[in-house]
Amino acid sequence: MDVNSLISEAKMARTIKEIASLSGVSKSTVSRVISGKGYASPEAREKVLQVIREVQYKPNAVARAMVSKHTGNIGVILYRQQPPIVSHPLYGKILDSILTTAAALSYSVFVTTDQEVSLHSADFMLEKRVDGLILISRFRQNVIDHIKNFHVSYLMVNGTTEDNDVIHIVNKDEQGGQKAAGHLFGLGHRRIFIIAGPQEHRSHNLRLNGFCGHLQEKGYPVPASAVAYASASDFAEGYEVMRRNWGTFANHSHTALFATNDTLALGAMKFLLEKSVRIPEQVAVMGFDDIDLAAMYQPGLTTIQVEKTKMGHDSVIILDRLIKHGQVEAKMVEYEPRLIVRESTRR
Amino acid sequence: MDVNSLISEAKMARTIKEIASLSGVSKSTVSRVISGKGYASPEAREKVLQVIREVQYKPNAVARAMVSKHTGNIGVILYRQQPPIVSHPLYGKILDSILTTAAALSYSVFVTTDQEVSLHSADFMLEKRVDGLILISRFRQNVIDHIKNFHVSYLMVNGTTEDNDVIHIVNKDEQGGQKAAGHLFGLGHRRIFIIAGPQEHRSHNLRLNGFCGHLQEKGYPVPASAVAYASASDFAEGYEVMRRNWGTFANHSHTALFATNDTLALGAMKFLLEKSVRIPEQVAVMGFDDIDLAAMYQPGLTTIQVEKTKMGHDSVIILDRLIKHGQVEAKMVEYEPRLIVRESTRR
DNA sequence: CTGAAAGCGCTTACAG
DNA sequence: CTGAAAGCGCTTACAG
Numbered sequence: 001m002d003v004n005s006l007i008s009e010a011k012m013a014r015t016i017k018e019i020a021s022l023s024g025v026s027k028s029t030v031s032r033v034i035s036g037k038g039y040a041s042p043e044a045r046e047k048v049l050q051v052i053r054e055v056q057y058k059p060n061a062v063a064r065a066m067v068s069k070h071t072g073n074i075g076v077i078l079y080r081q082q083p084p085i086v087s088h089p090l091y092g093k094i095l096d097s098i099l100t101t102a103a104a105l106s107y108s109v110f111v112t113t114d115q116e117v118s119l120h121s122a123d124f125m126l127e128k129r130v131d132g133l134i135l136i137s138r139f140r141q142n143v144i145d146h147i148k149n150f151h152v153s154y155l156m157v158n159g160t161t162e163d164n165d166v167i168h169i170v171n172k173d174e175q176g177g178q179k180a181a182g183h184l185f186g187l188g189h190r191r192i193f194i195i196a197g198p199q200e201h202r203s204h205n206l207r208l209n210g211f212c213g214h215l216q217e218k219g220y221p222v223p224a225s226a227v228a229y230a231s232a233s234d235f236a237e238g239y240e241v242m243r244r245n246w247g248t249f250a251n252h253s254h255t256a257l258f259a260t261n262d263t264l265a266l267g268a269m270k271f272l273l274e275k276s277v278r279i280p281e282q283v284a285v286m287g288f289d290d291i292d293l294a295a296m297y298q299p300g301l302t303t304i305q306v307e308k309t310k311m312g313h314d315s316v317i318i319l320d321r322l323i324k325h326g327q328v329e330a331k332m333v334e335y336e337p338r339l340i341v342r343e344s345t346r347r
Numbered sequence: 348m349d350v351n352s353l354i355s356e357a358k359m360a361r362t363i364k365e366i367a368s369l370s371g372v373s374k375s376t377v378s379r380v381i382s383g384k385g386y387a388s389p390e391a392r393e394k395v396l397q398v399i400r401e402v403q404y405k406p407n408a409v410a411r412a413m414v415s416k417h418t419g420n421i422g423v424i425l426y427r428q429q430p431p432i433v434s435h436p437l438y439g440k441i442l443d444s445i446l447t448t449a450a451a452l453s454y455s456v457f458v459t460t461d462q463e464v465s466l467h468s469a470d471f472m473l474e475k476r477v478d479g480l481i482l483i484s485r486f487r488q489n490v491i492d493h494i495k496n497f498h499v500s501y502l503m504v505n506g507t508t509e510d511n512d513v514i515h516i517v518n519k520d521e522q523g524g525q526k527a528a529g530h531l532f533g534l535g536h537r538r539i540f541i542i543a544g545p546q547e548h549r550s551h552n553l554r555l556n557g558f559c560g561h562l563q564e565k566g567y568p569v570p571a572s573a574v575a576y577a578s579a580s581d582f583a584e585g586y587e588v589m590r591r592n593w594g595t596f597a598n599h600s601h602t603a604l605f606a607t608n609d610t611l612a613l614g615a616m617k618f619l620l621e622k623s624v625r626i627p628e629q630v631a632v633m634g635f636d637d638i639d640l641a642a643m644y645q646p647g648l649t650t651i652q653v654e655k656t657k658m659g660h661d662s663v664i665i666l667d668r669l670i671k672h673g674q675v676e677a678k679m680v681e682y683e684p685r686l687i688v689r690e691s692t693r694r
Numbered sequence: 695c696t697g698a699a700a701g702c703g704c705t706t707a708c709a710g
Numbered sequence: 711c712t713g714a715a716a717g718c719g720c721t722t723a724c725a726g
Contacts, residue, residue: 015703026713031705038706039711056496061474062418063703065409067718073457073475083443086458087639092434099432099460103468108475110420111433111458113446121450127408128420128455149403235643266643273645292434293640296582296613298620362719373697378721385722386695410719414702 014057022055023048034059065129074102074319075110075125079137085113089263089291090308091136094157097312098134105320107131119146126150132319135159138201153322157315160202167322169315169333173203176304176337177210180258180286183302183339185218187347189256189284193226193249195241195268197233197260204233207260207288226254230264238267246275255283256345262287262294262303269301269344284345300342307335361404369402370395381406412476421449421666422457422472426484432460436610436638437655438483441504444659445481452667454478466493473497479666482506485548500669504662507549514669516662516680520550523651523684524557527605527633530649530686532565534694536603536631540573540596542588542615544580544607551580554607554635573601577611585614593622602630603692609634609641609650616648616691631692647689654682 020027032038033048065071114121133154155167197204259265265287290305367374379385380395412418461468480501502514544551559569606612612634637652
């Protein structure tokens with residue numbers, strides 16, 4: 001059978017063996033010209049390359065992985081009880097950046113989601129023999145311990161864990177909380193209401209602490225009555241918490257509102273706007289994260305910017321180093337958050 | 348070497364061979380108890396299962412794929428020139444649904460992004476020997492032709508192509524456009540301004556046609572001066588187009604605005620709100636898609652809901668059938684869009 | 695019910 | 711410079 005008759009057939013998945021026979025050389029030689037390592041005469045090389053082009057041969061990455069012991073795949077596990085998964089305003093951005101960076105380094109990426117305590121996704125990724133794992137959000141210690149048990153590179157982005165062995169990529173949330181407080185305080189606000197997201201999340205907890213700590217230092221400790229704890233961190237909950245606390249809020253003549261993330265802040269802001277509260281004239285509002293929506297809202301939301309793109313990018317770069325060298329310089333990478341002032345606090 | 352000494356070692360990737368020797372049976376038997384097909388004595392089964400548990404054996408999916416000829420992986424290629432990729436308000440939702448459904452069917456999913464004309468991602472997925480491919484958004488014909496060349500199941504979600512061989516999963520955009528026009532017309536609006544997204548996108552084009560067609564039927568054809576063409580479909584562009592057309596808009600005393608997607612509508616709305624235009628009293632505004640942001644905005648945006656979750660879900664179900672049976676009932680699956688009325692058109 | 699053998703599509707030494 | 715052989719970790723007939 002000659003090359004042309006093969007070309008006219010429907011393209012099936014070819015093998016290196018077929019390429020070898022069509023080129024009149026051995027499998028070994030084909031393998032060498034494809035990989036570019038090992039010798040091959042110019043003539044052999046030329047012929048092989050030509051055949052490969054003609055039959056549109058695509059090397060089988062599965063077979064390659066089988067012998068090379070690495071798949072060129074990484075897994076991203078995003079803990080979420082339910083959607084939004086990738087459409088989460090913060091994690092989606094981190095993931096975008098992970099995808100872009102991974103592609104540049106020729107990794108393919110599996111994206112999975114799982115319950116906080118479940119080992120299922122992790123096991124699945126382990127079976128697929130991913131070269132590395134990126135954990136986003138909060139994972140229980142049993143999941144971490146389980147992953148640690150196996151020889152796989154992994155790290156955690158924006159996560160919660162007391163485990164110091166785990167490589168962390170995080171925002172300086174406490175410092176961000178301080179900056180937020182500093183901004184509002186500098187504007188003259190003394191009676192500030194706070195909507196605090198779930199405190200078992202490291203970031204919400206640190207942001208709240210940073211915020212309150214700064215005001216305390218200034219001599220204006222935050223009274224317990226000025227903090228409302230949200231049981232979730234989404235828009236609907238922000239709206240609802242504000243609604244529930246509307247009485248308290250108005251009675252104590254608060255002049256500003258801080259929420260430990262933008263989504264909560266925006267939910268609360270929608271409620272305030274519905275009540276015809278003028279923002280920022282009557283109430284200044286601040287969030288945290290700088291999700292896209294913060295700039296889109298009217299009025300634009302003042303916030304503390306988390307380096308989502310940098311976090312995603314660096315997580316892949318660091319994971320790549322971990323995969324290739326088995327170790328990495330620092331256990332903890334922290335990013336300085338930045339104050340973004342928009343109309344919601346501007347006078 | 349006995350089981351206990353092995354357990355105490357760091358867990359390396361085990362092989363079926365080790366399990367066999369630890370259990371005192373052959374590889375074949377181990378394979379049979381794992382797969383559950385083929386006979387194995389209760390004693391053998393018990394012993395093997397116990398050893399597997401003890402050493403935390405994870406079967407190597409790569410080796411499995413090598414022989415079974417299917418990887419259990421599917422690839423999602425999302426065409427995007429640049430971010431947002433997964434954080435795109437519409438595609439992110441579709442992807443969430445794809446991830447959830449794929450997980451339920453035990454598929455792992457690769458998420459990649461690519462330029463419209465590039466074959467790179469497709470080739471990469473082909474080399475990884477994915478069982479199937481989901482194409483989201485617009486792909487040029489050369490990419491489609493290229494994929495078609497290989498024996499891989501694939502389909503297109505919310506995409507643009509004249510190729511009738513391709514299985515499509517789409518929203519009834521033209522009908523949606525008619526519904527939008529019907530709603531505004533029913534409210535008494537006769538002078539409606541339109542911001543139309545890039546017309547090379549099937550959906551923007553059909554939405555515009557449906558909208559204009561309906562008004563024409565009612566005897567109120569849309570004058571060319573009432574349509575502004577946007578060169579992109581994002582928020583910034585919506586804002587900018589509204590800004591540029593503000594003069595025309597006000598002069599011709601338009602009472603309503605329709606944009607071919609929510610993001611454009613919201614951008615325009617932000618501009619109007621900044622100009623202190625009262626919505627909906629002075630201008631009613633409508634978008635299309637029903638992204639999360641539409642409900643979050645103040646005022647909430649009236650829109651035409653696209654079945655994002657259903658589209659994502661069904662794309663996986665259909666792809667799965669295609670993978671398993673090589674064919675599928677219908678070439679085209681269309682969803683009926685639904686009108687969602689919110690404050691932006693409510694009086 | 696069980697094991698030895700062959701084979702999936704590659705790569706990697708090792709002879710020549 | 712090139713080819714034959716072994717092997718990656720499984721599964722699948724095929725004998726026994």
